[in-house]
Amino acid sequence: MAENIIQIENLSFGFSPKKQILKNISLAVPKGSIYGFIGANGAGKSTTMRVILGVYPEVNHTVKVFGEPIETAYPETFRKMGTLIDYPAFYDHLSGIDNLRTLAILRELPRENIDEALKLVGMWDARFIKMKKYSLGMKQRLAIAMALLGKPQLLILDEPVNGLDPNGMVEIRQLLVELNQKTGTTLFISSHLLQELEKMVTHLAIIADGEVKFQGSKEELSDRYGFDKVEIKLKNAPDFLKYIDHARLIDENTLEVDTGDIEIIARTNRTLIENGAEVYRISAVESFEKWFMEITKKN
């Protein structure tokens, strides 16, 4: 059994005993994974992350990080962790480098770590500028540098690409994936931007209304909630609609076909070829977007 960096079992939490925000949540974040934590606004993502980080007190020993209950693990275990929760936290009257210095002192890190983190996120040149003059993207980068300070084994990131332009998103995403692949850093990332996570996670959990609706690997999700539909890209699609059962025309070059099993896909393909169709591509119709919508719809 793989080692879990974060382990939550039956966590319930609320600010009063009668009104629970989180209901019986269980999560297991394997070491070395990129774990997506997906939920709509108000679903309980931030509260869960705050409980994991010990910001909200949890006294029932339901949360473990690095195999230790958070009641005893913190604050020492924070040395192995980097965090970015909510909107990037920083002191806007300080320069970028001073913001990193505050954390470096607490973590007892040498100056080199600050320089390294700044260079890694491309903020070296702007290090002496006060943060109130930073753009949203610069702030986000610096927040990531703050999270990366001290080379953590676990990164907990809440909406890490929020506010970045498309290029910035790609860069950060690459940076995180690279970090995961090169150093084995475990990433626990929450987002409501499903497309962003879809492209990088290895595992995920979906939360809605304070309850975890699904958790597991990406493949497990696909197995459980996969849709029996394929998308066929071909030339002059309307001409071939009449040859195939349960097909819909999507556009000039696309048909969507309901498929019961894999045999139907092979038979449909054969029928199209036999009737002279030029088939370019057959792909399964699936996305986090649709999975997410489906799962939360059941609630």
Add this chain to the structure above:
Amino acid sequence: MLKNLQLATRTEWIKIKGLGLIYAGAGLALVMPLLKFTGKIFGPRIPGPPETSISLFEDALTSDTGPFAKFFIILFIVVATNRICQIDHKNGGWLLMETQPVKKLSIYLAKYLNIVFLSFLTIAFFFLFTILFTALNQWLFGQTEAKWALSFSWLLQDFLKLFVSSLGISGFMLFVSVVFQGYIWPFIIGILGLVLNLVSYIRKEFYPYSPMHTEQLAFSQDTRSLNTFFGFSEALSIFWTISFLLIGYLWYSRKSFKRAFIFDTKVRIRTLLMLLVLGSAYYFIQKPKQVAPLAATSLSGKLEGPDLPKELYLIEPEFNQKVATIPLVNGEFTWSSSEELPLGFYKLISDDRSINTGLFLGKGDFYNFEVFRGPSGDISFLKTNRKAEIGLQGMPFGFEISYFPQLFQDKPGEYYKEMNKAWERSLEKMKSFRTAENYTVADDFLLFKQQDMAVNFLKAAQGFYRNNSGEEKAYKALVTRLEKELEKPSELTLANPNYLAFKLSSFSQEGARADSATWAGVSALEKGRIKDKLLSYQIATSMEKLPDFQARQQLINRYSDAFSDPRYTEKLEQVLSEQQVTLKGLPFPDITIMDVDNDSKTIKDFKGKYVVIELWSKGADGSRQAFRDAAARYYWYRNVVFASVNVDFDEEGWKSYLKDRKEGQNLQEYWLPAGAAFVKEARIRKLPHYIVVDDKGLIHDFNASAPDRPEFHTLLGSIL
């Protein structure tokens, strides 16, 4: 934990970089010294008489520390605490800190330590600026020679008191600023605390339940007068510090009031226990204290300044007898006695001056004096177990009844109702009276003040009843209630002239025969202590109305057998012998004075004119301006001479004085060789002393009022 706290504190220090808090502290510390300096530059430069000074710097710090402690340092803490917390409230700073390897307790305490350090710096700036600007003032504008020495122990105590008393305010403001996340609420609460301090200052009350009141308590009297190095204000400050650090930390770390204090049974029990412990601690700290008398009565202290006496005398109040002669060695004195000492208002005096004429003293009490003598009189500080009694003595309890007759004219029902209310209110205030050091009055003194107040209320009620008929039942109920208070007059009450005069007046009816009725009433009393006191008071006050010495002597002789204690007769004889020299109508003593040309003169030389004499000494030079002013004011009256007579120069001193003297309009200046002997013989207790001699060379008033008093001008108006 300590290392964790150290790291958190360093981090917090970096976080306040660029907020300008050190500059703000320095700016607020600069206000008072700079205002004074600017005043010196642009203000009028009137050469005045030299002030009595303890030390140039101590004088300046003493006058400025009050406003700084009660306003500026509190304002700084309010602003700094709020600003420091806002940087975390604003951009998720709390969360950022809480997800680092640092304990929440360290985060909270680190903020507190930084606020405390900033306060420390601000206080240090204040002391530094005050000293620098005072030195600069003296250097640029100083007109008299300054005393530069500064007592380090005083400085340290003053500094530490200011600092320690600010700790609770910082703790409270941190709690408020963390819990209320907006900028405005902590600011409003802080300003309300300042307003409450202002109310306390105006109403002369203390509000120990306000955590922002500790500086007010600490600097309501001079540090030199405090009985202990640290006292009530510091204890309260430490209590508020612990309380608010605890409450604030729990609230902050649990993220809500509910989770911190009432979440479940376990938390509720913890909250209850905490309230119990803190509540008990507060109860014991703020409970007013009476200082228990010691086994021996002790008087000690030191006098600093020129021309110190060789010995001091402790005079008892009843017969004006010397209880002790206390030698003064190198300006210091000490006396203690385990003998019985009747409670009363004693006098501590020297040959030429009084140290204290209302020393409330009994067996086991202690007094420690620190007296600085100078040109404009004494500056004295007093440590004693009778602080509350001294404080209560000056409080105007029941003063409002003086305007009741006008307010409730023709409404006797309302008058008696309000009198009852005023009595209860004043009594309650009197009982709850406490000093800034949290001392409360002893029962013996409380009874005395209560009975004194009852006399005043009775006099007022009787006066009103005479002029306003009706509501007899209400009047009688009030009188019965007040008279009950006086059923058993205490020893102090029996020595109180107010009570004695009231008691004597109760023997007489309104009208021409009032005086004889009083004599009859007091004579009819059974021989004993009460009769002795009433009779001696009646004789003493009646003597003043008799024109000559013999008539006075006859009066004493007439009643000498009526006393149970012969010392009362002796006392009256003594009073009479004192009056023999100074009695109105007697020739003014034949003394020879020297004028500015060193020619001799006597008072007889002024015959045909009234002579207003000011006797003064070098030590009392500073208070002579009023006499100069009076002389100038009466310039056009040709039948009066204003003679200012020095009593303590030697010949050389007189000549040297003449060189620098400022001539006053209509003022003649003289020197009385061997003046000290005259002062002693005439039993003059305090200088300057004023005497009016009539145009025939006879004493008109040997104890005239000071020229800055309206009575002085009434007297002159009646004779000129």
